[in-house]
Amino acid sequence: MEIIARISRMQARSQQLKREGKSIGFVPTMGALHEGHLSLMRRARAENDSLISSIFVNPTQFGPGEDYKTYPRNMDQDRKLAAGVGVDIIFAPSVTEMYPEGYATYIEVDGLTEGLCGRARPGHFRGVTTVVTKLFNIVRPDRAYFGQKDYQQAIVIKRMTADLHLGPEIIIMPIIREPDGLAMSSRNRYLSKEQRQAALVLSHSLKKAEEMLGRGERDGEIIKDQMAQLIQQEPLAETDYISVVDSDDLTESTEIKGQVLIALAVRIGRTRLIDNILWKDPNSTKI
């Protein structure tokens, strides 16, 4: 496995792979790899001739007071995990390599970035879309893989990739969970033992929503109320948002029909966790 730090070198390697007629699968990450990332890499490994993953803790997607400085960094372990699932090249540039002096260009995706995490984290998606565009243009992948845990991010990137003709096919993969239901996240490492237990409110409240939908409840407000009540019972948890939105355009809908995203963000101490489920009305004709 090769580790590349310079943009020019990564571009040259990708061009070489293209010339050899090899397809490129790409998994962009911020490192601190877990089973969620590895599931993307395994799928990418299976679908492409070569597999490139990036490890870059991107400063432009963190807001003031967020965890940019404390975000877990563990290159040695990441390297082993990536090699274990067959990554060919890790692209791990420095911050000054990606954002040199005078850097000035940012991507904005209107609409889709305004609700959910976009409301709580202004500027977050501008940082994500900017770095992903840069990475796509450096790596030139045929396919790029994202996790459903960051569902809003994934569909923002899908929209942007189509709008700007960036090239890769965007593949969204299911959430990988711990045995007790907690969605895997690099930020789970921040949690104390007690907080780790409290963090189960996220998946429990989604399970509750799923049960209510299964029983025929179609009023989003009632579902959100029940989820909020469940979370309020956990003293270590503080709800950031609970949303029921159309899974395509992320617009709020009181009456649930077609496919919806039920998503939430909850603070456990200083750690902000997110989780979601997609739910499709079995009677829906929407494809």
Next chain:
Amino acid sequence: MEIIARISRMQARSQQLKREGKSIGFVPTMGALHEGHLSLMRRARAENDSLISSIFVNPTQFGPGEDYKTYPRNMDQDRKLAAGVGVDIIFAPSVTEMYPEGYATYIEVDGLTEGLCGRARPGHFRGVTTVVTKLFNIVRPDRAYFGQKDYQQAIVIKRMTADLHLGPEIIIMPIIREPDGLAMSSRNRYLSKEQRQAALVLSHSLKKAEEMLGRGERDGEIIKDQMAQLIQQEPLAETDYISVVDSDDLTESTEIKGQVLIALAVRIGRTRLIDNILWKDPNSTKI
């Protein structure tokens, strides 16, 4: 000469050219071609195996109340002029092809877009950078050619192309002028005979600035005052801005050193015209 309206077709043709190992020169335009455009095309023709030009009056770079609807469109004549200088492919998509329903993605270049035309035309550069990114990603040129008349546009695009790793080399070509000094512009067609005469204040005021600089004047404020006075003497002209800025970062500088851009925008009736010169201090050590 081939004319292509569909993005997918243009992408396929560019990929084909790449596969054949042919270099692609690209001249994006809004049509209404004049000698300025043709000078870019001739240079691109000489430097590349294949020459693609786009004709697209881009709605996102026009503000409310600007001349999007009345902007001159003359495909028949443009086609003849382009064929005459050896254009291989004209890419002329429709507005809905470029901005389909649900379109949401825009590029922002901070700093460089704030002064000069950016102040008078909020959102203009966002439209320019967005469409140029799209066009670059569809056409995948090796080299792209822009005129110095839109100097701010050209260096914004240069910055964006580097920041986002878009690929093409950006080449900026000199302003082409009418025999009496008026910078060529598609918008000159809007001018009545009297207005056409009045429009000479732009190049005259730049000539005045050049003379003052040649005599050793280094105070930007004094130069701008003299230019403004000259323009005030023309009753049909109304100054939008006169700027003396560093030619790299477009920051205002009172004391002129190194290479500066002297740029102005003037309204002649309802027509807004721009012009500029680059001036380099002969004693400057700045490269």
